[in-house]
Amino acid sequence: MVIIDRGHLLAQSTLEELTAGSQPVVRVRTPRAAQLAEALRGDGVRVEPIAPDHLEITGTTSERVGMLAAELGIPILESSTGAASLEDVFFQLTSPPTEQEPAR
Numbered sequence: 284m285v286i287i288d289r290g291h292l293l294a295q296s297t298l299e300e301l302t303a304g305s306q307p308v309v310r311v312r313t314p315r316a317a318q319l320a321e322a323l324r325g326d327g328v329r330v331e332p333i334a335p336d337h338l339e340i341t342g343t344t345s346e347r348v349g350m351l352a353a354e355l356g357i358p359i360l361e362s363s364t365g366a367a368s369l370e371d372v373f374f375q376l377t378s379p380p381t382e383q384e385p386a387r
Contacts, residue, residue: 284369288377301372308371309340309348312361319357323348329378336360341375 284301286294294301313319316338320330328342340348345364352359 293376306341309345315357
């Protein structure tokens with residue numbers, strides 16, 4: 284696999300090697316997804332709304348998501364953590380850095 288962004292080679296590896304070093308994806312279902320997403324983004328975390336009540340989160344742990352939700356009184360109805368897909372790896376490599384992470 285080769286990943287190129289704006290003419291720059293970002294990665295050249297097998298699919299297994301690319302996904303092995305990637306951050307896990309935390310998936311949550313909550314009736315207050317927008318509020319949780321805003322709080323997580325303020326923490327420098329990447330959040331993708333999947334549905335009005337579902338989020339995919341990278342850049343943190345399920346424990347941190349749960350603790351932040353508890354601090355804010357946000358109910359979590361479902362939570363799972365999984366390995367990153369090729370799409371997740373692509374977005375991790377090509378998304379602009381947050382304020383807390385150095386530029387690539």
